[in-house]
Amino acid sequence: MTTTARETVLRRVQDALARSDRPEVTVPRGYRTGRSLPDGERLALFTDRLVDYKAQVRTCTAGATATVIAEVLRARGARKIGVPPGLDPAWLAGYDGELRTDSPDLPAPRLDALDGVVTASAVSCAETGTIFLDGAAADQGRRALTLVPDLHVCVVDLSSVRTGVPEALARLVPEHPTTLISGPSATSDIELERVEGVHGPRTLEVVIRTDV
Amino acid sequence: MPAVPPRSPYGTGHLRGERTFPEAAHDELGNEQLRRNLGRATHSIRAKRLDVTGELPDWEQLRDAGSAIKTDTMNRLPGLLEQLERKVTEHGGTVHWARDGVEANEIVTRLVRRTGSDEVLKVKSMATQEIGLNEHLASQGIAALETDLAELIVQLADDRPSHILVPAIHRNRDEIREIFLRRIPGVDPALGAAPAELAAAARAYLREKFMTAEVAVSGANFGIAETGTLSVVESEGNGRMCLTLPETLITVMGIEKVLPRFQDLEVFLQLLPRSSTGERMNPYTSLWTGVTPGDGPQEFHLVLLDNGRTAALADTIGREALNCIRCSACLNVCPVYERTGGHAYGSTYPGPIGAVLTPQLAGMHAAKDDPNSSLPYASSLCGACFDACPVKIDIPSLLVELRHQHTEQSKTTAEKLAMTAAAAVMKRPKLFTAAQRTAGLGRVLAGRDGTFSRLPPPFQGWSDSRDTPAPPPQSFRSWFASADGAATMRAAAEEGARHTDDDPQEAQ
Ligand code: SF4
Numbered sequence: 001m002t003t004t005a006r007e008t009v010l011r012r013v014q015d016a017l018a019r020s021d022r023p024e025v026t027v028p029r030g031y032r033t034g035r036s037l038p039d040g041e042r043l044a045l046f047t048d049r050l051v052d053y054k055a056q057v058r059t060c061t062a063g064a065t066a067t068v069i070a071e072v073l074r075a076r077g078a079r080k081i082g083v084p085p086g087l088d089p090a091w092l093a094g095y096d097g098e099l100r101t102d103s104p105d106l107p108a109p110r111l112d113a114l115d116g117v118v119t120a121s122a123v124s125c126a127e128t129g130t131i132f133l134d135g136a137a138a139d140q141g142r143r144a145l146t147l148v149p150d151l152h153v154c155v156v157d158l159s160s161v162r163t164g165v166p167e168a169l170a171r172l173v174p175e176h177p178t179t180l181i182s183g184p185s186a187t188s189d190i191e192l193e194r195v196e197g198v199h200g201p202r203t204l205e206v207v208i209r210t211d212v
Numbered sequence: 213m214p215a216v217p218p219r220s221p222y223g224t225g226h227l228r229g230e231r232t233f234p235e236a237a238h239d240e241l242g243n244e245q246l247r248r249n250l251g252r253a254t255h256s257i258r259a260k261r262l263d264v265t266g267e268l269p270d271w272e273q274l275r276d277a278g279s280a281i282k283t284d285t286m287n288r289l290p291g292l293l294e295q296l297e298r299k300v301t302e303h304g305g306t307v308h309w310a311r312d313g314v315e316a317n318e319i320v321t322r323l324v325r326r327t328g329s330d331e332v333l334k335v336k337s338m339a340t341q342e343i344g345l346n347e348h349l350a351s352q353g354i355a356a357l358e359t360d361l362a363e364l365i366v367q368l369a370d371d372r373p374s375h376i377l378v379p380a381i382h383r384n385r386d387e388i389r390e391i392f393l394r395r396i397p398g399v400d401p402a403l404g405a406a407p408a409e410l411a412a413a414a415r416a417y418l419r420e421k422f423m424t425a426e427v428a429v430s431g432a433n434f435g436i437a438e439t440g441t442l443s444v445v446e447s448e449g450n451g452r453m454c455l456t457l458p459e460t461l462i463t464v465m466g467i468e469k470v471l472p473r474f475q476d477l478e479v480f481l482q483l484l485p486r487s488s489t490g491e492r493m494n495p496y497t498s499l500w501t502g503v504t505p506g507d508g509p510q511e512f513h514l515v516l517l518d519n520g521r522t523a524a525l526a527d528t529i530g531r532e533a534l535n536c537i538r539c540s541a542c543l544n545v546c547p548v549y550e551r552t553g554g555h556a557y558g559s560t561y562p563g564p565i566g567a568v569l570t571p572q573l574a575g576m577h578a579a580k581d582d583p584n585s586s587l588p589y590a591s592s593l594c595g596a597c598f599d600a601c602p603v604k605i606d607i608p609s610l611l612v613e614l615r616h617q618h619t620e621q622s623k624t625t626a627e628k629l630a631m632t633a634a635a636a637v638m639k640r641p642k643l644f645t646a647a648q649r650t651a652g653l654g655r656v657l658a659g660r661d662g663t664f665s666r667l668p669p670p671f672q673g674w675s676d677s678r679d680t681p682a683p684p685p686q687s688f689r690s691w692f693a694s695a696d697g698a699a700t701m702r703a704a705a706e707e708g709a710r711h712t713d714d715d716p717q718e719a720q
Contacts, residue, residue: 006309009518013290015214016526022287027280031273104506108423128493142507143456166478174439174474180497185449189362190407200449
């Protein structure tokens with residue numbers, strides 16, 4: 001019988017470890033966890049970090065969602081918009097352009113023809129200015145939808161903004177495909193000069209609803 | 213005693229240069245442009261890193277946790293790998309095991325062939341670079357296209373990466389413009405040299421590829437055993453494109469990249485971006501588990517790669533090098549790297565960690581002039597890398613241990629005795645660091661002529677074989693930052709080019 005690569009590699013790992021002691025390690029988790037800043041401070045911190053990462057930020061109340069989204073889309077000249085199937089239709093009530101509901105069989109080039117996309121978000125981290133998109137949630141949609149179009153308008157409820165990374169990660173479903181975004185696509189590969197937008201969306205508009 | 217696992221097979225992949233470090237460094241030292249670019253880059257990333265790590269009051273606790281999680285991971289590696297395999301499989305992925313790079317290349321080739329495609333998109337990945345995957349695919353008639361902007365520049369120029377994080381840092385905008393004009397089909401001849409224009413040209417070129425690609429190959433920053441979740445950390449979105457749009461995704465991951473729990477990401481997603489690009493968070497991080505119906509690739513393969521990692525694991529000291537999360541912080545603080553650049557190391561892994569990891573994975577060949585035998589001497593042992601490392605890898609001590617192993621394997625000399633004594637000291641990092649940091653200690657101990665003729669225990673073995681120059685009265689760190697330090701480094705590297713074999717100490 002021939003030995004499979006699997007058996008060989010696992011045997012080697014065992015042999016390697018057997019050649020010396022393996023002192024027990026307990027992971028010291030003395031770093032900060034379980035933090036919760038008051039609403040105002042969280043909002044200020046989150047906004048500061050988003051702006052630092054060249055995202056555009058607007059705040060509004062839940063009642064004004066449709067108005068603000070329509071404003072953003074108009075200001076960006078977006079006439080053809082994609083949305084995930086489960087997005088609240090009321091959010092687009094003020095928008096008078098063409099609307100395309102995403103579905104798994106929509107090929108990438110069709111997404112490329114969109115001017116932008118509007119989605120919700122799962123959770124955010126204030127300290128790093130990071131928004132987490134849950135690809136299995138009906139109001140956030142497939143990963144491709146928030147990637148291919150050049151403009152991403154993302155609605156964030158202040159109540160879903162956590163203070164730090166541990167607090168935000170704890171709210172995820174690990175097995176769902178998840179994308180963490182911190183500002184628009186960026187590169188510093190040429191002489192370390194930051195350029196916004198290489199392959200991902202060049203513009204990230206974040207609409208924070210302060211009363212949700 | 214169980215057998216020592218084999219190293220990466222000699223003569224395969226990119227874990228060995230063609231010339232010894234001092235020889236290669238000597239040429240690079242003459243390249244003023246390279247040194248200017250690198251100096252600017254490393255200083256700027258360094259400053260950003262200090263800003264954002266200083267911002268976190270619990271930075272040291274995060275480092276402690278990161279280091280302990282990795283040590284715990286290595287202790288339990290067999291079980292964790294099996295758990296990862298089980299979880300990925302449960303979620304519709306397929307796991308493959310590769311004893312070495314040759315085998316991994318064959319597996320990937322077979323998987324690509326099965327898709328019927330003769331082109332694959334690549335996400336920047338150290339593991340696939342290490343095994344020379346692109347070259348292998350090319351030899352099999354499959355074109356591999358790098359999609360990270362810097363990797364694309366390097367690939368179009370038929371060049372090699374010179375930095376883990378910013379592989380094209382040795383090129384300036386005018387050179388990049390030239391490369392694009394020559395190599396990107398249909399590029400506008402009026403293309404300017406501004407980074408934004410160059411990035412736009414790359415965007416247009418790659419966009420078409422992203423829209424139609426059938427198969428992509430990536431590496432992985434982390435693989436979570438508990439859930440089977442894999443992760444890629446990036447900035448541009450090219451990673452997201454490759455991980456999402458093609459029908460088939462093949463991920464090649466070194467076996468050391470596994471993490472026990474999903475919760476461990478809370479530590480590494482703080483440590484990695486801040487240490488790496490000096491950002492609070494990188495623009496994009498993708499997490500995926502197996503296959504998700506209706507979203508992303510419907511076929512997912514994970515290739516678990518050994519290629520000398522178990523050999524490193526077998527060495528109590530070398531094991532620590534496997535904790536590396538490839539953030540590149542140690543490169544950016546290294547006075548030797550800053551002057552020679554990444555090419556001089558001859559390996560996919562340059563800089564301080566490369567000098568440790570490369571000989572661990574691929575060995576120091578018995579041949580006297582094996583380039584990898586010169587790598588442990590490619591350091592000033594100033595300790596800056598140890599301080600910068602987010603998972604607290606004691607690189608200086610590892611380098612001394614490797615020097616010791618090298619002298620053991622080559623000859624018995626006064627040198628060897630000195631190295632034995634030094635290694636003993638270096639194994640006690642606190643003592644070593646304390647000795648290094650004590651400004652003025654050297655002055656007190658040294659004689660009038662500025663050299664030690666005799667060192668106090670436990671350094672005496674070292675001083676028996678030579679007159680050790682006394683450290684200057686500042687700390688080693690500030691000395692290396694000074695013009696004097698720079699000049700000495702340069703002289704040492706040139707000197708090293710002549711003497712590495714008979715007197716490795718010269719390369720310090
Ligand atoms: S050794 Fe440490 S500092 Fe260097 S790349 Fe690895 S993790 Fe980063």
